[in-house]
Amino acid sequence: MTAELFVRRAGEGPAVVLLHGLFGSGGNLGALSRALQTEFSVYSVDLPGHGRSGWLLDPDLPAMADSVYRWMDGEGLARAHLVGHSLGGKVAMQFALQHGARADSLVVADIAPVSYMRHHDAVFTALAAVAAQQCRSRDEAAALLARHLREPGVAQFLLSSLQRDDNGVYRWRFDLSGLESGYAALLAAPEAEHAYAGPVLFIKGGTSDYIQEQHWPAVQARFPNAAIKVMPDCGHWLHAEKPQQFNGIVRRFLEAQEQRKLALQRAGRES
Numbered sequence: 001m002t003a004e005l006f007v008r009r010a011g012e013g014p015a016v017v018l019l020h021g022l023f024g025s026g027g028n029l030g031a032l033s034r035a036l037q038t039e040f041s042v043y044s045v046d047l048p049g050h051g052r053s054g055w056l057l058d059p060d061l062p063a064m065a066d067s068v069y070r071w072m073d074g075e076g077l078a079r080a081h082l083v084g085h086s087l088g089g090k091v092a093m094q095f096a097l098q099h100g101a102r103a104d105s106l107v108v109a110d111i112a113p114v115s116y117m118r119h120h121d122a123v124f125t126a127l128a129a130v131a132a133q134q135c136r137s138r139d140e141a142a143a144l145l146a147r148h149l150r151e152p153g154v155a156q157f158l159l160s161s162l163q164r165d166d167n168g169v170y171r172w173r174f175d176l177s178g179l180e181s182g183y184a185a186l187l188a189a190p191e192a193e194h195a196y197a198g199p200v201l202f203i204k205g206g207t208s209d210y211i212q213e214q215h216w217p218a219v220q221a222r223f224p225n226a227a228i229k230v231m232p233d234c235g236h237w238l239h240a241e242k243p244q245q246f247n248g249i250v251r252r253f254l255e256a257q258e259q260r261k262l263a264l265q266r267a268g269r270e271s
Helices: 026-036 061-075 087-098 121-133 138-148 152-159 176-181 183-187 213-222 243-270
Strands: 006-010 015-019 041-046 080-085 103-109 162-164 170-172 200-205 226-231
Touching (some): 015 026, 026 080, 080 087, 080 243, 087 103, 138 170, 176 183, 213 226, 226 243
Parallel strands (some): 015 041, 200 226
Antiparallel strands (some): 006 041, 162 170
16 A cells, blocks of 8 residues: 655756655755755655655555655656655665665665664654644643653654644644554564665764664665765754755765766766
């Protein structure tokens, strides 16, 4: 089963698909989109169960990756570079492992192809409290979130996914019950029958523990042409904490891949 995706497009050039993290939407990577769209056609995707995209009956990585694949078919995109942060990085990896011929390259921001322990329970509790309260102001929702969450930045991020319905009640723009029931499947390692041999760049936050040294064998087994770049003094939210540095790393990598493609095309014509 797949979901219909809501996607925003900007710019002209080779295709780049941006995939956001859990509880987010395509706008979360807006600064990266703006940094790339002078040279690329940038597609900012709302993942299934998020933003304005459709919901999945049983959310998991293969279904999310297949939703991106089906959307690309409908858009007429034969290939694209994929850039994903956190959950979006896992979906990008799953896409490449399932549909490697359709992925020009991958940029995976602060996530590894491994299974993770549960670490969003407090977030789910906070989200459920807001949903049950049927808040009529953002301040009311913010106060509820603050009772459960220690990090103000996380609360502010979540508040960006609130929308007011026709009755004046603020509701989450993501599938809260579906994401909670599918949470274990989203924490799982991407499924792989074959490795993805294309170029992959992992970007790690220097103070984040999402990518660890013991994860590297799993990376190399699935992505033998992977490299890693560490952003010092930066946590999990790379694109928000140091946007200029993060955007520059991604842009230079994608530009290098396009230059490599052109060189191979020239060599093929000359042979």
